[in-house]
Amino acid sequence: MTTAISVAGLTKSYRSGSGLLHPAEEAALDDVNLTVGAGTITGLLGRNGAGKTTLLRILAGQEFPSSGSVRVLGAPPAENEDVLRRLVFVREDQAYPEIKVGQALRVASWFYPNWDSALASALADDFGLRAGKAVQRLSRGQRSALGITIGLAARAEVTLFDEPYAGLDAVARQLFYDRLLADFAEFPRTVLLSTHLIDEAAALFEGVIVIDRGRVVLDAAADVLRGAATRVSGPCLAVDALVAGRPVWERRQLGSQASVVMIEPLSAGDREQARSAGLDLTPLSLQQIVVQAAAGMLAPVPGAGFATERTSA
Amino acid sequence: MPEMAGLDEGTPLFAQVADRLAGEIADGGLAEGERVPSTNELAAFYRINPATAAKGINVLADDGLLEKRRGIGMFVATGARQRLQARRRAEFTQRYVKPLLTEAARLGIGTDKLFALIREAGNERESVPL
Amino acid sequence: MSTWVKVARYNLLRPSICLLLPWILPFSFAVGALTARHSHEATGYLLTFFLYFAVQGMQTVGRSLPFGLALGVSRRSFYAGTALLGLALALVSGLVLTALQAIERATDGWGLSMHFFRVPYLLNGPWYATWLTSAVGLLALWVYGLWHGIVYFRWGTLGTLAFIVAQALVVVAGGVIFTSEHWHVFSSAGGSAVGLTALGLTGVVAALAVLLLAGGHATIRRAAV
Numbered sequence: 263m264t265t266a267i268s269v270a271g272l273t274k275s276y277r278s279g280s281g282l283l284h285p286a287e288e289a290a291l292d293d294v295n296l297t298v299g300a301g302t303i304t305g306l307l308g309r310n311g312a313g314k315t316t317l318l319r320i321l322a323g324q325e326f327p328s329s330g331s332v333r334v335l336g337a338p339p340a341e342n343e344d345v346l347r348r349l350v351f352v353r354e355d356q357a358y359p360e361i362k363v364g365q366a367l368r369v370a371s372w373f374y375p376n377w378d379s380a381l382a383s384a385l386a387d388d389f390g391l392r393a394g395k396a397v398q399r400l401s402r403g404q405r406s407a408l409g410i411t412i413g414l415a416a417r418a419e420v421t422l423f424d425e426p427y428a429g430l431d432a433v434a435r436q437l438f439y440d441r442l443l444a445d446f447a448e449f450p451r452t453v454l455l456s457t458h459l460i461d462e463a464a465a466l467f468e469g470v471i472v473i474d475r476g477r478v479v480l481d482a483a484a485d486v487l488r489g490a491a492t493r494v495s496g497p498c499l500a501v502d503a504l505v506a507g508r509p510v511w512e513r514r515q516l517g518s519q520a521s522v523v524m525i526e527p528l529s530a531g532d533r534e535q536a537r538s539a540g541l542d543l544t545p546l547s548l549q550q551i552v553v554q555a556a557a558g559m560l561a562p563v564p565g566a567g568f569a570t571e572r573t574s575a
Numbered sequence: 576m577p578e579m580a581g582l583d584e585g586t587p588l589f590a591q592v593a594d595r596l597a598g599e600i601a602d603g604g605l606a607e608g609e610r611v612p613s614t615n616e617l618a619a620f621y622r623i624n625p626a627t628a629a630k631g632i633n634v635l636a637d638d639g640l641l642e643k644r645r646g647i648g649m650f651v652a653t654g655a656r657q658r659l660q661a662r663r664r665a666e667f668t669q670r671y672v673k674p675l676l677t678e679a680a681r682l683g684i685g686t687d688k689l690f691a692l693i694r695e696a697g698n699e700r701e702s703v704p705l
Numbered sequence: 706m707s708t709w710v711k712v713a714r715y716n717l718l719r720p721s722i723c724l725l726l727p728w729i730l731p732f733s734f735a736v737g738a739l740t741a742r743h744s745h746e747a748t749g750y751l752l753t754f755f756l757y758f759a760v761q762g763m764q765t766v767g768r769s770l771p772f773g774l775a776l777g778v779s780r781r782s783f784y785a786g787t788a789l790l791g792l793a794l795a796l797v798s799g800l801v802l803t804a805l806q807a808i809e810r811a812t813d814g815w816g817l818s819m820h821f822f823r824v825p826y827l828l829n830g831p832w833y834a835t836w837l838t839s840a841v842g843l844l845a846l847w848v849y850g851l852w853h854g855i856v857y858f859r860w861g862t863l864g865t866l867a868f869i870v871a872q873a874l875v876v877v878a879g880g881v882i883f884t885s886e887h888w889h890v891f892s893s894a895g896g897s898a899v900g901l902t903a904l905g906l907t908g909v910v911a912a913l914a915v916l917l918l919a920g921g922h923a924t925i926r927r928a929a930v
Contacts, residue, residue, distance in 0.1 A: 303624055324774050324930045341926075343708065346777035357771035357930075361718050366772070369718070372711045373776040439622065447615040447625045465588060465623040485587040485627070534669075538677045545583070 266420055266452035267298040267321060272330035274316055274476075290316040292476040294330070298454060300419075303446060303466050305484070306456040307552050308473040314456040315353070317473065318424045321454070322351035334420055347375060349420040352413035354428050356405070363400070363408060364393030367415070374416040381445065382415035388437055402429030410438050414445050423455040435459070439466060460549035470548070472555045480555040484548065491546040491554075492528055495521040500539035504532065511554075588623055592631030600640065600651055601659040611641055611649040712778060712786020713793065716769050722761055726794070729757045730801070737821045751821060751828075754798075758843045762791060762850025766858050771930045780925045784851075788918060791847030799840030803832050827903055838907045845914035852921035859928050 274291040319325040323339040389407035472480035498520040617628035733750040806822035
């Protein structure tokens with residue numbers, strides 16, 4: 263599989279505070295290393311302010327790195343129109359000039375070689391966007407819909423979404439996911455989708471990258487993460503017997519009942535043991551796993567699996 | 576969301592897709608020689624990434640349960656149903672009998688009583704044709 | 706090259722350029738016509754039109770750059786395309802002004818002895834001089850506005866203030882140098898500048914426009930959206 267996006271040692275610092283008097287540097291991104299394979303849908307996850315938007319802006323050439331290397335489709339994207347015309351970036355807070363919806367779509371069609379007008383019209387209809395309406399007058403949700411329409415109809419080889427669903431209700435969001443999948447199936451491309459509504463979009467992802475405080479804390483295949491952590495609950499003794507010597511965190515106890523999250527995939531033998539001991543096994547959702555990763559509960563191990571302290575039982 | 580089509584959090588999605596298809600074949604819902612839904616159709620149905628759906632299909636293909644006909648798609652291989660049923664029979668004890676015994680033991684239901692319960696439930700079932 | 710044209714067309718979609726701009730001239734002309742009843746002097750209302758060019762140049766970056774960058778246009782191309790639009794608008798506007806000036810001459814000031822399109826020294830010569838001078842002037846103002854717009858976009862009000870102060874310093878320094886008694890080379894140049902014809906002045910303004918163009922380009926290169 264070829265690499266569509268490759269980032270090495272990327273750091274972005276901003277001067278914070280009142281500049282002249284109290285110069286202080288804040289690292290929005292700190293030594294970020296990651297690769298995204300071509301033709302995949304990857305989730306870019308993390309808390310607000312973690313650095314997802316900064317990363318995406320740099321990938322789209324809208325912001326410049328402080329240090330490190332960034333390559334999209336083999337070359338640095340900044341000021342590079344050969345790369346930029348094969349890339350589309352849908353951001354949450356896109357500013358438009360005083361034009362109408364139809365004009366915005368028309369202008370977009372000039373700049374994207376793969377633009378599909380039929381798809382654009384269909385999406386605009388799906389979201390209820392009228393061509394004659396001024397973009398400045400659109401509601402937040404409608405603006406997001408416009409961004410999504412442009413992002414999908416552009417059919418760009420690299421498609422970046424930064425929380426593109428602000429103001430969209432659950433029905434509209436599902437529409438977005440469905441249209442994204444449908445068009446992705448028909449016209450494969452590299453998609454990087456940043457979101458904090460993880461469970462909604464989890465099934466779309468082939469890969470998952472979690473960023474926290476400017477650093478990559480998790481970079482794994484979505485399949486590996488599913489079933490990677492399980493909550494084991496039931497009688498204390500039985501729980502402890504099952505998890506003895508294995509990586510866990512968050513042990514809770516109430517009376518004779520205990521609950522522990524085991525961060526190792528369960529074997530068939532484990533399930534058998536759990537069943538006979540009357541233990542309850544609940545897998546952690548992708549969102550829960552990501553939350554724990556972002557909270558620093560999981561040590562960063564790019565690839566498969568996690569690394570953390572083992573309990574002594 | 577895939578949960579709406581019955582997929583859950585616990586195991587990798589591709590494995591669940593494979594299981595579902597295998598179940599359909601074992602039940603006879605997908606006959607031998609019949610075309611299996613395409614990757615894109617599965618992805619749209621379950622609302623998952625097409626690569627995940629493809630992986631699920633490949634699991635079954637690697638197992639010889641599906642065969643590829645170039646240019647047309649994936650089809651259920653001959654003997655697939657028998658093989659799956661045999662496999663499920665072999666797993667039957669592990670998956671159903673043992674848990675049954677465990678739960679019965681927990682509730683203090685003896686083996687004789689257990690047989691009686693099974694017979695009773697069996698008669699009920701036969702009188703209500705499925 | 707075609708990217709520049711696309712950027713120019715994109716900017717043209719803005720109502721303040723395609724709708725408002727063409728009406729500034731008739732509006733200021735109407736105001737001028739009303740006051741001309743009372744005096745036959747050259748009215749300075751034409752200046753409004755020229756200043757509006759600078760204003761539009763200023764607004765263009767802030768309004769159009771974010772979406773332009775989002776569409777995968779480089780800053781370089783965006784700047785070039787926007788400057789190109791200014792050039793096109795300046796040439797067309799200059800032509801319109803020249804034509805109206807000719808009519809004004811032919812009708813003896815629109816029957817009111819108005820001197821709206823005839824500005825002493827600057828726009829009083831043959832038609833090609835009028836066209837050239839007005840086009841160059843409009844372009845220079847557009848590019849000047851552009852640079853200001855970029856400065857504001859990057860550094861806000863404080864940055865704009867610093868920029869204005871810097872300009873004032875340059876003007877003062879220039880004034881000192883070109884009139885100084887000690888630096889004869891420059892003062893003789895300054896002296897001859899006073900004796901420039903309108904076309905000569907146009908040449909100076911053109912050179913200034915090129916400088917402003919370079920300055921704006923240097924400033925936009927690191928603009929972040």
